[in-house]
Amino acid sequence: YPTWHGERSDAELASDIAFVHDINRSxxxxxxxxxxxxxxSMTNWQPVSKLKRPxxxxxxxxxxxxxxxxxxxYFQWRKSRGSSEKLHGAVxxxxxxxxxxxxxxxAEVGEALAKLDAVVGTSVRPDVAxxxxxxxxxxxxxxxxxxxxxxxxxxxxxxxxxxxxxxGVPVDVVSSECxxxxxxxxxxxxxxxxxxxxxxxxEAFVAQGGTFVATYCTGFVDExxxxxxxxxxxxxxxxxxxxxxxxxxxxxxxxxxVRVTSAETGIxxxxxxxxxxxxxxxxxxxAEVLAVYDADFYAGRPALTVNRFGAGKAYYVxxxxxxxxxxxxxxxxxxxxxxxxxxxxxxxxxxxxxMRTDGAKDFVFVSNFAPEPRVVHVQDKRPLKxxxxxxxxxxxxxxxxGFGVRVLERAH
Numbered sequence: 034y035p036t037w038h039g040e041r042s043d044a045e046l047a048s049d050i051a052f053v054h055d056i057n058r059s060x061x062x063x064x065x066x067x068x069x070x071x072x073x074s075m076t077n078w079q080p081v082s083k084l085k086r087p088x089x090x091x092x093x094x095x096x097x098x099x100x101x102x103x104x105x106x107y108f109q110w111r112k113s114r115g116s117s118e119k120l121h122g123a124v125x126x127x128x129x130x131x132x133x134x135x136x137x138x139x140a141e142v143g144e145a146l147a148k149l150d151a152v153v154g155t156s157v158r159p160d161v162a163x164x165x166x167x168x169x170x171x172x173x174x175x176x177x178x179x180x181x182x183x184x185x186x187x188x189x190x191x192x193x194x195x196x197x198x199x200x201g202v203p204v205d206v207v208s209s210e211c212x213x214x215x216x217x218x219x220x221x222x223x224x225x226x227x228x229x230x231x232x233x234x235x236e237a238f239v240a241q242g243g244t245f246v247a248t249y250c251t252g253f254v255d256e257x258x259x260x261x262x263x264x265x266x267x268x269x270x271x272x273x274x275x276x277x278x279x280x281x282x283x284x285x286x287x288x289x290x291v292r293v294t295s296a297e298t299g300i301x302x303x304x305x306x307x308x309x310x311x312x313x314x315x316x317x318x319x320a321e322v323l324a325v326y327d328a329d330f331y332a333g334r335p336a337l338t339v340n341r342f343g344a345g346k347a348y349y350v351x352x353x354x355x356x357x358x359x360x361x362x363x364x365x366x367x368x369x370x371x372x373x374x375x376x377x378x379x380x381x382x383x384x385x386x387x388m389r390t391d392g393a394k395d396f397v398f399v400s401n402f403a404p405e406p407r408v409v410h411v412q413d414k415r416p417l418k419x420x421x422x423x424x425x426x427x428x429x430x431x432x433x434x435g436f437g438v439r440v441l442e443r444a445h
Contacts, residue, residue, distance in 0.1 A: 240343030299365020
């Protein structure tokens, strides 16, 4: 029940909803799931009961399918005459017939799903896994210190996820207890709690050639919420190659600066980024320094490091920023590592691409969460067929109306 067309941009909200869909697919080990409930128009229990704008119902329904759902189901079929949900959205209104805008929107979804039978049962195996761990969330919530106003573990995970979503990079969202084999990039924002065996599996992942990204507030406590002795990030200290001595919490008006010092980041040296809310004061032990703080008493101290460990690399991001750093840094990793993307294209603002595959054909969902039309120029020369219209994509140009979606079939 997303609050489309609200105070946040629809594209930003769509990334958060995609994060939840990917959690559900990942909980099933990458198998398809079922969307059990969605509203055909609006809800009655949110602060404002905003109607879905034209196109949004099909777009949001197919977003679930793009991320692994094999169904689009509704609450409710017909509006109840009384009680608390009598004004909640439904397929059939109190008017009692099908001659309504909402009914036509629902029928449009049904017509689209009838053309997507080949997608049922398919999934995707991403190169990227992002760790989101509920027990870690609870431990951080109970921790007193750091920045009690702005711990924001879930928001931080969503922010890192968004950097991939904007590039059309598929992501599994997994717990820290899942297996990491088969992934090429493992991202674990604020992994404050390290359960038994997790650090060892991360070490093995990196040693065997994987790339690991950790952030501030990593490796503070064990599964009993007891602090590790001997220095943070606890049992990840060896693979990350750093010692985290202190964490500084910043007030709302405090804005620090980080300056990139190495092209290893994929970012031009000299580029600066804001530091907000939280930053770690770390020592590079075996790690190489890629960026430093440019302000306060810790100016010149490491803010971003990389440690070569076995056949792989482990990065440590010591600061929180406005999301532009994640966009640039993770985008650079995507390019340098050649990570799987749904579509070989520079996606315009508000547009994402997600995919499912049966091994012989890919099914690429190109979605525009902006109210204005967008055009995507695809670099891949393989033929693309629009599964909804039956037309071939000409010249690699995919045109999308505002709140528009196209489902493209692509042979391997």
